[in-house]
Amino acid sequence: MSLTDSPAKYGSVAGSETASGPLGRAALRGDGSLKVRGAATYALEQPVEGVLHCVLVQSTIGAGRVAAIDRSAAEAAPGVRLVLDAGNSLTLAPMPDFFGNTPPGDSYVPFAREISFNGELIAAVVADTLEQARAAAALLEVTYEEARSVPTFSDPRAGEGRAVDAMTKEWGEPDAAFAEAPVRIEATYETPREYNLPIEPHGLIVHFEADDRLTIYEPTQWVDGTARNYAGWFGLSFDAVRIVSPFIGGGFGSKAQGLPHSAAAAIAAKMLGRPVKLAVTRPQTFTAYGGRPATRQTLRLGAAADGRLLALDHDAASETSVTGTFTETLGIVTKMMYAVPNLSSRQNVVPVNTVLPGPFRAPGKNPSAFAFECAVDELAVELGMDPVDLRRVNEPDHDFETGKPWSSRRLLKCYDVAGEAFGWAGRNPAPRSMREGRQLIGWGMAVGTHPVYAAPGEATVRLLANGSVEVSSSAIDMGTGTYTILAQTAADVLGVPVEKVTVRLGDSRLGRAPVAGGSQLANLMTAAVHKTALAARDELVTLGLTDPNSPLRDQANTLTVADGRIGASRGGAISVGELLAATGRDHLEVTRDTLPEADRTPEERQRMFSTLAGRGALPDLPVSRHSFCAHFIEVRVDEDFGTIRVSRVVTAFDAGRLYNPKLAESQFKGGIVMGIGMALLEEGVTDPRNGRILSSNLADYRIATNADVPEITTISVGEPDYDATPLGGKAVGELSIVGVAPAIANAVYHATGRRVRSLPIKLDDLL
Ligand code: MCN
Ligand code: MOS
Known part of the structure; x- marks a missing residue:
């Protein structure tokens, strides 16, 4: 099947065969030399004049409430500009995270009074220097009314938790099939809490340039989604918020949403009318973001003597916080990996006193495969079969979960x-x-x-008079290689060397892009750039054929674009720059997205990029x-x-x-x-x-x-x-x-x- 077959299926990506061009080559990272030379500017290195420094104060109890915070000593300390807690904080509008969890209540304050976990944000101190802020934070006198916490789901008081309906799946007759299976195993597998720990911890510089214009330098896996958080919190339009995130020192899932510390720094910046810088410390990253919750899975496998799986029963539980629901989707691999004719899978989430867990590299799939792939090995031992042979016997000819x-x-x-x-x-x-x-x-x-x-993506391609090409999008590169593969894609379509392509990413003013999560960005954004570059090439050809001042006007309909030149396939080519100059332009710019063509308002289109709703925007394949x-x-x-x-x-x-x-x-x-x-x-x-x-x-x-x-x-x-x-x-x-x-x-x-x-x-x- 060739690439030309794809547009019908996707409704949006124009196709052409890319053959042996730059895409697919083992090119070096375009941003590599900047990083090696220290010339890549990360969020907290942005040279912003007059920044104040914000330090976080966290609860030292696991449950209960803050009875009082004595701020007097901190407020009187040198250099202190503001001490913030639930009592004097601005209130924000509550915003759903991208899974749709909205904090309870009709307003949101990132500082807690009721404590739901140890390390919860309760106050922040802003001062002229980091040292002053840190010293003053240590002067806050916090009195608590402590309650007994349930820190993990291994604590007997945690109970069974509640079932997640979406995780219940059954087909065939699993109980009967298991009872009749000649070979059976049952075992329980556990994984502990795991933390994302990117080398660059979370942090931001945030500045309200006017009451209604907000600029944020913050590492994020999703410029659009995070901008939406800030806009929603402060009641601003999406366009009033600008997030700049060109380089990210890793994220592994932890940098895709607006988190309480981000809200705290932004509130401080708004109240003080000054730029505020906040660097989350390494220990604080363990409570600023949840990481992977602890998991427990009991698997029962029943097989025929020749190894064919007859029944699978999967009973899972994962931790969540007491205030929100994050589901580590533990049945995800179990349901699709092998040919299983009878299956039952279910999962509970167990609320405990922890920060809300969140996506962590291969959420769900990773612990799911740990339990299942160990269980299959145990079954191989029980059967006296080689584990590879056992898997071969159960290789499914289709996906049993979806059919x-x-x-x-x-x-x-x-x-x-x-x-x-x-x-x-x-x-x-x-x-x-x-x-x-x-x-x-x-x-x-x-x-x-x-x-x-799948989700939609949008890109802009500019062809310049000097034969170079600029590609831009608000997609990000957290060390993965997005800059490089998008340059390769544009070079491929436009017939220029990769070195002639400049890629700009990580700025919410650029074309819309989905989250760099779920390992989707490369496929989505190469598709967007491919489509846009094809459109740019077409416009160039149209210009060459139809502009009254074009030297290529009225050629037979066979103009090709390669090596920065455009012309008839048999000689007579001119440079792209010459064509642009002759037709009175200094560049040609095209923007396209991969949303299916449909009547959507700009707001609806925006929502497709800044919420997970975008995943539903593309046709089910x-x-x-x-x-x-x-x-x-x-x-x-x-x-x-x-x-x-x-x-x-x-x-x-x-x-x-x-x-x-x-x-x-x-x-x-x-x-x-x-x-x-x-x-x-x-x-x-x-x-x-x-x-x-x-x-x-x-x-x-x-x-x-x-x-x-x-x-x-x-x-x-x-x-x-x-x-x-x-x-x-x-x-x-x-x-x-x-x-x-x-x-x-x-x-x-x-x-x-x-x-x-x-x-x-x-x-x-x-x-
Ligand atoms: N790639 C490729 N061919 C493909 C697909 C991808 O060559 N068919 C290469 C490209 O270099 C691309 C990279 O693999 O840039 C990753 O592509 P993709 O699988 O689409 O993943 P995303 O771009 O969506 O990146 C997110 C993904 C996730 S969800 C986590 S978690 C994770 C990961 O990437 N976090 C990372 N890899 C990481 N790598 C680094 N250095 N730092 C992180 O925080
Ligand atoms: Mo990756 S955990 O899906 O950002």
């Missing part, structure tokens, strides 16, 4: 290629059977997957779209000390067409490194007495470092999938973390004979 055919699913190919590269055939299946000296060697494998999401990968991992466990080292990783990926294989490989490797951390290191630890987060720094909350990471081999088996997306790519960013932790847990079982079902796997689990 739709796959747009593409090259998972069998992943098994072949990665298994071969890893040497899986040489595995002795018996636990503790492979060793080197004191080291027990374990080989484990597991599968990962990620859906392909008749295919099920997912990326896949298969991880093969070797661990070495010291027999005496129980220390676990990951010594080899080979992963094959089916993520469709890769727009830039070098950057995709970085994404794949980054996810695998995070998966190693998830399996062996990462654990948010709370004080059971009061919910205080004890691991709120990078020493106690351990993430994988170079010493933990072995040689990683990544192999792409993807082929362009034009049924999945207009340019044939599938999801990349979050794919590779999914399945790493179960592959490691399965390898640890193979090495030691010990089945550890709770992450992270620690050496004490093995002694």
Whole structure:
């Protein structure tokens, strides 16, 4: 199938074959040299004159209320401009987050009186210098009426929680099928709280230039969605708010929404009429944003003697806060991964005294795959079958959850290629059977997957007289490579070298873009730029053929555009600049979006980009779209000390067409490194007495470092999938973390004979 087939399906993306142009090449990151040279300006480095500094004050109890805050000493401290708490704060209009949760009540104040978790924002101090603000914040005298908190869902008082209706799914006759299945397993798996921890913590500089014009420098994965938050809070129009976010030091899901500290800084800026800067400290990031909630999943699998799955029962629970609902969608992988004729899946959320959890790399899919892919390994042991063979037997010819055919699913190919590269055939299946000296060697494998999401995007393309091209959009690049792949896309369509294309991103004044979340942005924005660049090329050709002053006027209808020149295919080409000059222009500019053509008001169109409603704006496709990968991992466990080292990783990926294989490989490797951390290191630890987060720094909350990471081999088996997306790519960013932790847990079982079902796997689990 060629790209020309796609417009009908998407209603919006014009097609042409892009063949062997710049898109798809392993180009270097366009922004790389700026970052290496320190020339990329991050939000808090923006040179804003006259900034005041804001410091946050947080609750030190896990539940109860603030009885009083004595502000007198803080207010009298040197340099202090404002002490803010629930008593004197401006009130804002409540805004729903992008999942639709709206804070209770008809007004919103980011400072709490009723305390729902330890570390909740209760006050802020603004002073001339950061040191003054910090010193004054320490002078606030807070009196509490403390209540007993329920810090985690392991606390017996947390109870069962409430069912999430959307997570209940059943087909076939799971109970009967399980009862009759000749081979059965049942096991419970747990994952702890996990935190996003981008290297650049949250923070912002915010300035009301007039009462009704607001500028914010803040790292965000979603310029449009975050601008909507500020506009809503302050009752401003969307256009009155400008967010500038050209560089982002990582987000991993944590930077996609307006958070209470952002509201606090903006209130201070409004009340003082001065720019305010707020840098969330590393410990504060653990409560400024929730991260992944703790999860618990019980799986029952029933299979025939030949390994065919007959029944699956999935009972899940995840934590949420007492004030809002975030659902870590735990059944998401379970329902679509294999051919399961009888299934029952359900999930509760359990409110506890925590900050509201939120998206964290591969939300839902990641813990879902941990439980399921471990359970499948346990079933393989029970059946005496090779775990790859068991998966092959259960490879589904369509998506059992939706009933739709796959747009593409090259998972069998992943098994072949990665298994071969890893040497899986040489595995002795018996636990503790492979060793080197004191080291027990374990080989484990597991599968990962990620859906392909869709939303509209908008881009602007400018052709300049000097033959260069400018591409712009409010999409963002948090280290993923958006700048680079959009330059490649425009270069591809317009026949210019990538170096001639400049890309501007991360400014809410530019074309609308959806959230860089759900690993969707690359596919959506390459499609938007592709469509826009084609339109720009068409306009150029029309100009050449029809403008009275065009030297190319009245040519046969065969003008081509390549290498910055336009002309008839047989000679006679002139430069784009010459054509623009002859026709009295210094540039040609085109803006297009990928919303289906429909009557929508500007406000409705805006909503499609700044809320998740945009996902509903595109037609439902008749295919099920997912990326896949298969991880093969070797661990070495010291027999005496129980220390676990990951010594080899080979992963094959089916993520469709890769727009830039070098950057995709970085994404794949980054996810695998995070998966190693998830399996062996990462654990948010709370004080059971009061919910205080004890691991709120990078020493106690351990993430994988170079010493933990072995040689990683990544192999792409993807082929362009034009049924999945207009340019044939599938999801990349979050794919590779999914399945790493179960592959490691399965390898640890193979090495030691010990089945550890709770992450992270620690050496004490093995002694
Ligand atoms: N890519 C490609 N071919 C494709 C798809 C993607 O070459 N078919 C490459 C491109 O370089 C693209 C990158 O992979 O820029 C990621 O593309 P995509 O999968 O569309 O993901 P997004 O652009 O939507 O980025 C968000 C995604 C998410 S949701 C999280 S969480 C995450 C991730 O990206 N956070 C990251 N990767 C991250 N990488 C860095 N460095 N920092 C983060 O915070
Ligand atoms: Mo990614 S957690 O979907 O931003």
